[in-house]
Amino acid sequence: MTHRLTVKDILALGFMTFALFVGAGNIIFPPMVGIQSGEHVWVAAVGFLLTAVGLPVITVIALARVGGGIDALSTPIGKVAGVVLATVCYLAVGPLFATPRTATVSFEVGIAPIAGDGPLPLFIYSLIYFALVMVISLYPGKLLDTVGHFLAPLKIAALTLLGVAALLWPAGGTIPATADYQRAAFSSGFVNGYLTMDTLGAMVFGIVIVNAARSRGIDNAALLTRYTVLAGVIAGVGLTLVYLSLFKLGAGSGALVDQNANGAAILHAYVQQTFGDMGSFFLAALIFIACMVTAVGLTCACAEFFAQYLPWSYKTLVFVLGLFSMVVSNLGLSHLIQISIPVLTAIYPPCIVLVVLSFTLNWWNKSSRIIAPTMLVSLLFGILDAIKTTGFKEALPAFSQHLPLADQGLAWLPPSLVMLLAVALVDRLKGPEQVSVHS
Numbered sequence: 001m002t003h004r005l006t007v008k009d010i011l012a013l014g015f016m017t018f019a020l021f022v023g024a025g026n027i028i029f030p031p032m033v034g035i036q037s038g039e040h041v042w043v044a045a046v047g048f049l050l051t052a053v054g055l056p057v058i059t060v061i062a063l064a065r066v067g068g069g070i071d072a073l074s075t076p077i078g079k080v081a082g083v084v085l086a087t088v089c090y091l092a093v094g095p096l097f098a099t100p101r102t103a104t105v106s107f108e109v110g111i112a113p114i115a116g117d118g119p120l121p122l123f124i125y126s127l128i129y130f131a132l133v134m135v136i137s138l139y140p141g142k143l144l145d146t147v148g149h150f151l152a153p154l155k156i157a158a159l160t161l162l163g164v165a166a167l168l169w170p171a172g173g174t175i176p177a178t179a180d181y182q183r184a185a186f187s188s189g190f191v192n193g194y195l196t197m198d199t200l201g202a203m204v205f206g207i208v209i210v211n212a213a214r215s216r217g218i219d220n221a222a223l224l225t226r227y228t229v230l231a232g233v234i235a236g237v238g239l240t241l242v243y244l245s246l247f248k249l250g251a252g253s254g255a256l257v258d259q260n261a262n263g264a265a266i267l268h269a270y271v272q273q274t275f276g277d278m279g280s281f282f283l284a285a286l287i288f289i290a291c292m293v294t295a296v297g298l299t300c301a302c303a304e305f306f307a308q309y310l311p312w313s314y315k316t317l318v319f320v321l322g323l324f325s326m327v328v329s330n331l332g333l334s335h336l337i338q339i340s341i342p343v344l345t346a347i348y349p350p351c352i353v354l355v356v357l358s359f360t361l362n363w364w365n366k367s368s369r370i371i372a373p374t375m376l377v378s379l380l381f382g383i384l385d386a387i388k389t390t391g392f393k394e395a396l397p398a399f400s401q402h403l404p405l406a407d408q409g410l411a412w413l414p415p416s417l418v419m420l421l422a423v424a425l426v427d428r429l430k431g432p433e434q435v436s437v438h439s
Helices: 007-021 024-066 079-096 098-115 119-137 140-168 179-194 198-214 221-251 263-275 277-307 314-329 333-363 367-387 398-402 413-430
Strands: none
Touching (some): 007 140, 007 198, 007 221, 007 277, 024 098, 024 179, 024 277, 024 333, 079 277, 079 314, 098 119, 098 333, 119 277, 140 221, 140 263, 140 277, 198 221, 198 277, 198 333, 263 277, 277 314, 333 367, 367 413
16 A cells, blocks of 8 residues: 655645755845845845745755655766765765854854853853754654654744744835845845755755655655655745745845844844844744754754765764764854855855756766766866855966856856757767666
8 A cells, every 4th residue: 555645744844844944044144135135125036036945946856856865866977976976065064064054153143142152152052052963863763753843833933923023014114235236136136045055955955855755654756756846845935935024124124234234133133123132032042943953954864875885873973973063063153154165166066057957867868978077067167166265266367257157156157058068969969879777
């Protein structure tokens, strides 16, 4: 008999997927776009939603079609390259950057204003925080219950309250947009959404979502795909609603804070004015839950991935990853972001290429001819974009500053499209290959 999920379980799976995505960055980033884009806020919002919601949802769907993991998705580029890509993605959105950042962001928003911003309070907080993360991550089969039925609804209720408040009690009118948004509101929103890095998160969470459905006894491939796609769509709708309300909140906060303030400052100012001191406590609790759910999802996904390649058990890896993330989190938020931006800027383009081209596999005689060269070009130009975010920017040749779309952080896109056209032509000319069953 084929097991099926109940409507309640499908909603829980969708809420869990949504909760895994909404980390602190997703709550802090849209108000900044809102306040800076001023009267162009809804044009910027469309660009932002394309890359901050559209791409991650497409990634979840792409992973569902291949059965869950980034390793399955990367089959066309060969086993070794696939494992390297997967390892880099898991390390980047796991113990190196994203997991430690969940602790530092929740500390800076919730604890630092009360306990001070010193190394000792951060150390004590990170110790307690990662102990909780490790305990919840030890039982991945219970993830749908702990996250889907309990933590996610809490997070959704808190975000709904914040969103409704932003609509009912705006802090003030919009102020004029910054120069960037006056010049190109859509593409500024587009690039800012791309920098949320949720597509990398989706590549890592894909397997967590599929496994959560499997834990309910779903083993039929078509049903697994269907439920994962439904979960992705529910999460996408949730993300869109959260982002729209936070754009509105930011757009009306020009009278409260400086236009260049970061998202945490904008949220603090708005919540303090609308709800008083209780509001600050509420915001701290919201960010804590948001960060905790994301950290658990990342830890589970990384432990499951590395358990395939290392001689350690899943539970041992949960402890190793948790302790490593705790150590890294003590670098502090600004250091972490500084180190992560160039790495993420370099690896994001090939991941986008892989996800988008995974929907075209049936178009080609041999998909590896298409995907590997296009990804390589996107990686090389992604590395150029990455170097521009560091102190080595001056060492780059002059032409790199004048590439098409370079000023928008998308210098990788035109050469990748050119390479795609070239290899598509080669694929047509060479025709189908005689392949064995295993290819």
